[in-house]
Amino acid sequence: MRRERFDKMNVVPFIDIVLVLLVIVLATATFVTNQTVNVDLPTASSKKAEEKKSIAISVDxxxxxxxxxDELPLDAIKEKLMKLDPKKDLISLHMDKTSQFQFFVNIIDILKTKGFENISIITKK
Structure with missing residues (x-):
């Protein structure tokens, strides 16, 4: 019995396997939504808790x-908003769909004057 000499390697099946693995990795990578980095933070003696307030402003x-x-006039709401930190605090607006647009503009004007960055307008599907 005569053995054949092994001169060439057929790489086509290897390329097929690599492409299938690449498709699987790319397909599963699109479903990954957690983009946080898990870090074990060190401790310090002068720890200060960062307080984020979530404020809900509604108009019926x-x-x-x-x-x-709490039902308040617009001036009282303006006073309370001026005391908050515009970079840390979260403001969510709940507006009735039949309310006048001017009520929405009044609140947005106050928030814009103070320079709030975290504003969300709550809607339903």
Whole structure:
């Protein structure tokens, strides 16, 4: 019995396997949404907790303003918003769909004057 000499290697099946693995990796990589880095933070004796406030401002269809479910006039809401930190605090606006657009503009004007960066407008699907 005579053996054949091994001169060439067929790489086509290897390329097929690599391409299938590449497709699997790319398909599963699109479903990864967690983009945080897990870090074990060191401790310090002068620890200060960062306080983020989440403020809900609502306007009903009659034009009544609410600050965290407390009914307040617009001037009182403006005073409370001026005391907050515009870079840290989160503001969410809940507007009735039948309310006048001017009520929305009044709140946005106050937030723009103070320079708030974290504003969300709450809607339903």
């Amino acid at each position: 269809k009659e034009g009544k303003y609410y600050y965290n479910k």
